[in-house]
Amino acid sequence: MTDTLRLYSYWRSSAAYRVRIGLNLKGLAYELVPVHLLRDGGEQRKPEYLRTNPQGLVPVLMHGQRPLRQSLSILEYLDEVWPEPALMPASARERQRVRALAQLVACDIHPLNNLRVLQYFDRTWGVPQPERDEWVKHWIREGFAAFEALVADNPATGAFCQGDSPTLADCCLIPQMYNARRFGLDLSPYPTLLRIEQACLALPAFDLARPENQPDCPP
Structure with missing residues (x-):
């Protein structure tokens, strides 16, 4: 699959940190879109971001036009779409x-x-x-x-x-x-x-x- 990857992230978010690790382990290029969780009451609470993730949380990974939410689910998705190197063992x-x-x-x-x-x-x-x-x-x-x-x-x-x-x-x-x-x-x-x-x-x-x-x- 060749659709671009775009990660909505905050530098200190541990959930976003997990996904950054997974993307890097897979060797996948992605665009990082910062979402400041403190500025102006939190950019994650703005209507435009809530349309991307109604929970108002990071990360969100956009694969083309498809929004992927929840860090563990995103990591397992990456492992299914790009199996190597594997993030999950064989058995x-x-x-x-x-x-x-x-x-x-x-x-x-x-x-x-x-x-x-x-x-x-x-x-x-x-x-x-x-x-x-x-x-x-x-x-x-x-x-x-x-x-x-x-x-x-x-x-x-x-x-x-x-x-x-x-x-x-x-x-x-x-x-x-x-x-x-x-x-x-x-x-x-x-x-x-x-x-x-x-x-x-x-x-x-x-x-x-x-x-x-x-x-x-x-x-």
Whole structure:
């Protein structure tokens, strides 16, 4: 398929970060369209963007005229349309493990420290910043403790979350590691996650996707 790819992204969005990694791993060229989540009350809330994604979230990947939404769904779509290099392993059992690790981040950690949740705490309940930060760190700690237990000393774990090639699970883990550092979380209790992160960030596909390497990253 030769339709152009256009990614609506925000430099610090971990969901968009996942998709940038996947696109880079596939070697796919794409146009990046910045959507500033804070400017003027959030560009994702403007009517023109809501026509693209009624949820008012990033990312959206346009494949030609077709809008693709939800980061995990987008990554699996990329894997089906451009199978090599694969983001999912060959066997059903291995694919289930990768999906479970990816969803541990995308479904159980990330939604609890998403920007809109923290803004609701601030604007609706007046929760002070230190308490909001502790909320974020608590849920990352809970999730990372489980993730570490699932990958440490597991024979399915290799250089990456599953074997010796990056998968959907790594695409989710690395942005969440970035978020953890952003909120000052001590990562020393998670040595396997740190080792996997080091292996991932040594690859150009992950390095190019880093928030600080995005054109909309502030100086």
